[in-house]
Amino acid sequence: xxxxxxxxxxxxxxxxxxxxxxxxxxxxxxxxxxxxxxxxxxxxxxxxxxxxxxxxxxxxxxxxxxxxxxxxxxxxxxxxxxxxxxxxxxxxxxxxxxxxxxxxxxxxxxxxxxxxxxxxxxxxxxxxxxxxxxxxxxxxxxxxxxxxxxxxxxxxxxxxxxxxxxxxxxxxxxxxxxxxxxxxxxxxxxxxxxxxxxxxxxxxxxxxxxxxxxxxxxxxxxxxxxxxxxxxxxxxxxxxxxxxxxxxxxxxxxxxxxxxxxxxxxxxxxxxxxxxxxxxxxxxxxxxxxxxxxxxxxxxxxxxxxxxxxxxxxxxxxxxxxxxxxxxxxxxxxxxxxxx
Amino acid sequence: xxxxxxxxxxxxxxxxxxxxxxxxxxxxxxxxxxxxxxxxxxxxxxxxxxxxxxxxxxxxxxxxxxxxxxxxxxxxxxxxxxxxxxxxxxxxxxxxxxxxxxxxxxxxxxxxxxxxxxxxxxxxxxxxxxxxxxxxxxxxxxxxxxxxxxxxxxxxxxxxxxxxxxxxxxxxxxxxxxxxxxxxxxxxxxxxxxxxxxxxxxxxxxxxxxxxxxxxxxxxxxxxxxxxxxxxxxxxxxxxxxxxxxxxxxxxxxxxxxxxxxxxxxxxxxxxxxxxxxxxxxxxxxxxxxxxxxxxxxxxxxxxxxxxxxxxxxxxxxxxxxxxxxxxxxxxxxxxxxxx
Numbered sequence: 001x002x003x004x005x006x007x008x009x010x011x012x013x014x015x016x017x018x019x020x021x022x023x024x025x026x027x028x029x030x031x032x033x034x035x036x037x038x039x040x041x042x043x044x045x046x047x048x049x050x051x052x053x054x055x056x057x058x059x060x061x062x063x064x065x066x067x068x069x070x071x072x073x074x075x076x077x078x079x080x081x082x083x084x085x086x087x088x089x090x091x092x093x094x095x096x097x098x099x100x101x102x103x104x105x106x107x108x109x110x111x112x113x114x115x116x117x118x119x120x121x122x123x124x125x126x127x128x129x130x131x132x133x134x135x136x137x138x139x140x141x142x143x144x145x146x147x148x149x150x151x152x153x154x155x156x157x158x159x160x161x162x163x164x165x166x167x168x169x170x171x172x173x174x175x176x177x178x179x180x181x182x183x184x185x186x187x188x189x190x191x192x193x194x195x196x197x198x199x200x201x202x203x204x205x206x207x208x209x210x211x212x213x214x215x216x217x218x219x220x221x222x223x224x225x226x227x228x229x230x231x232x233x234x235x236x237x238x239x240x241x242x243x244x245x246x247x248x249x250x251x252x253x254x255x256x257x258x259x260x261x262x263x264x265x266x267x268x269x270x271x272x273x274x275x276x277x278x279x280x281x282x283x284x285x286x287x288x289x290x291x292x293x294x295x296x297x298x299x300x301x302x303x304x305x306x307x308x309x310x311x312x313x314x315x316x317x318x319x320x321x322x323x324x325x326x327x328x329x330x331x332x333x334x335x336x337x338x339x340x
Numbered sequence: 341x342x343x344x345x346x347x348x349x350x351x352x353x354x355x356x357x358x359x360x361x362x363x364x365x366x367x368x369x370x371x372x373x374x375x376x377x378x379x380x381x382x383x384x385x386x387x388x389x390x391x392x393x394x395x396x397x398x399x400x401x402x403x404x405x406x407x408x409x410x411x412x413x414x415x416x417x418x419x420x421x422x423x424x425x426x427x428x429x430x431x432x433x434x435x436x437x438x439x440x441x442x443x444x445x446x447x448x449x450x451x452x453x454x455x456x457x458x459x460x461x462x463x464x465x466x467x468x469x470x471x472x473x474x475x476x477x478x479x480x481x482x483x484x485x486x487x488x489x490x491x492x493x494x495x496x497x498x499x500x501x502x503x504x505x506x507x508x509x510x511x512x513x514x515x516x517x518x519x520x521x522x523x524x525x526x527x528x529x530x531x532x533x534x535x536x537x538x539x540x541x542x543x544x545x546x547x548x549x550x551x552x553x554x555x556x557x558x559x560x561x562x563x564x565x566x567x568x569x570x571x572x573x574x575x576x577x578x579x580x581x582x583x584x585x586x587x588x589x590x591x592x593x594x595x596x597x598x599x600x601x602x603x604x605x606x607x608x609x610x611x612x613x614x615x616x617x618x619x620x621x622x623x624x625x626x627x628x629x630x631x632x633x634x635x636x637x638x639x640x641x642x643x644x645x646x647x648x649x650x651x652x653x654x655x656x657x658x659x660x661x662x663x664x665x666x667x668x669x670x671x672x673x674x675x676x677x678x679x680x
Contacts, residue, residue: 254668257609264604265609272598328594 260288502559600628
């Protein structure tokens with residue numbers, strides 16, 4: 001294997017982002033699906049005050065947003081930025097606290113009263129866990145969580161009972177897809193109790209060869225075990241992806257370089273492009289950067305661009321509902337971003 | 341119709357080149373297919389001396405090449421440059437006189453003893469005829485042509501008997517092809533006695549939407565009539581091509597611009613490209629330039645590039661017989677030409 005494969009940067013680059021989510025509920029209220037409007041408001045106020053008006057270290061680091069005070073586009077962009085879920089976006093009695101650097105969001109009245117989420121770029125699941133755990137501790141000092149000695153944290157959906165933890169990584173696997181190994185890998189991942197989804201949820205397909213891997217069970221294991229498990233499996237997948245890139249390089253020779261640069265040429269020149277095609281071309285460019293063919297951009301530049309070309313983000317930029325106009329604007333946006 | 345359609349430049353740009361060919365034979369020899377080697381040599385010497393060592397105005401303007409003194413690649417490039425035919429290239433007893441600016445070539449011992457050819461870029465059939473006619477007059481003063489009072493010039497193949505003239509234009513018809521009007525147009529052209537072929541002869545297909553239109557008959561009409569006929573028909577085809585471009589523009593809107601720039605992006609970035617794909621992308625770029633979308637190149641730049649990317653020209657440049665290597669070199673060559 002080439003040297004670049006063993007490079008720590010490359011291992012981290014395959015992982016676009018690492019996320020931890022903790023589900024928590026307050027003892028004095030029914031679960032969100034049974035909440036009255038006033039109770040929902042009370043919970044939002046309580047949690048907001050704990051963070052923003054309280055005396056914790058988190059005091060000045062968060063902003064609070066109520067869903068019914070945001071317009072549709074603002075909410076959709078939060079979804080595209082992975083700060084909130086689609087369910088939260090569609091719930092008028094919900095809110096979110098977002099850390100200024102957007103690495104932490106605390107959803108209120110989603111499926112559970114609280115969903116603490118940390119999100120880091122790269123392969124940083126340990127770091128994401130540490131932060132989530134600290135915020136959880138601070139909140140727990142100020143709020144009464146529902147907790148059962150035997151079961152652990154109680155949650156609205158039984159699959160979250162226990163640690164209430166969902167740990168996930170977003171991973172870019174273009175070589176496994178191209179060589180047809182991806183289904184075998186995903187089946188193996190499923191069989192050891194992890195879930196795999198497209199980047200914007202189950203209905204969204206797998207644009208750009210990006211997959212989300214997360215734990216399915218949270219009961220009967222401790223957090224370190226769950227996270228250690230995902231990290232271990234991810235390392236195996238990353239290794240297989242990196243060795244597949246080497247196979248691809250040997251198999252395709254100059255055709256691989258050709259593909260990378262054609263993708264770049266199209267993105268730098270297209271006048272009209274939909275998000276699906278753009279994602280797939282950006283996936284090629286990301287791989288081209290990581291394999292050392294394309295220079296002048298970092299793989300993180302491309303990760304950001306992948307979020308910025310999504311429909312709602314583009315709508316906020318250009319305020320257009322016409323899809324042809326949006327595809328024109330997207331093409332222009334990408335040309336400008338790539339012509340630096 | 342937009343103004344650009346009526347622009348003289350645009351009418352001329354649709355026509356890549358204009359060519360006149362006159363077939364002549366010497367009275368004292370059998371036709372080339374019956375020639376002995378020594379006779380063939382004698383004819384070459386005679387014609388060469390008339391032009392190069394004679395006292396005509398053509399004296400210093402031509403160079404003589406014997407086919408058996410050129411290597412295969414040199415001969416193929418002459419074919420790609422439309423200076424000689426494939427038949428001449430494969431005939432060891434043949435030669436050619438080529439004018440320094442490559443607008444005139446006089447093939448010796450092809451199907452006829454003499455084939456005087458003039459080739460100009462753009463829609464210049466009248467000009468090409470004037471030059472060919474003048475050279476023919478100069479040669480006729482010094483050589484004894486086979487000529488029959490009733491039939492005209494006698495030639496090896498009966499289809500050339502009469503004026504011995506073939507007038508042709510190479511024409512770029514991308515909009516007629518895309519709108520599906522091309523077959524109707526070509527059928528009509530055939531029915532009025534003109535022939536249509538791909539740019540490198542009948543077996544070469546129609547890469548790059550380029551067609552050659554020429555007269556089939558040379559008997560019973562005078563030269564001016566034949567040429568006038570081709571010019572008239574060509575103008576009608578050009579008009580239909582230009583109005584089809586307008587239809588395409590209205591029908592495709594931003595998709596058309598998108599296609600032009602994607603083609604440019606691919607050619608400016610590809611690392612591997614075969615001549616067929618390159619021709620089709622260059623056809624898009626040529627159209628994009630002529631319709632005012634792409635700037636920085638002239639349509640004649642693209643015409644030259646279309647010749648330079650052909651296999652033999654590329655071989656001379658890079659001396660490679662490996663087709664992958666040739667496609668890599670071609671891609672590099674195009675990138676450099678387009679990155680000015």
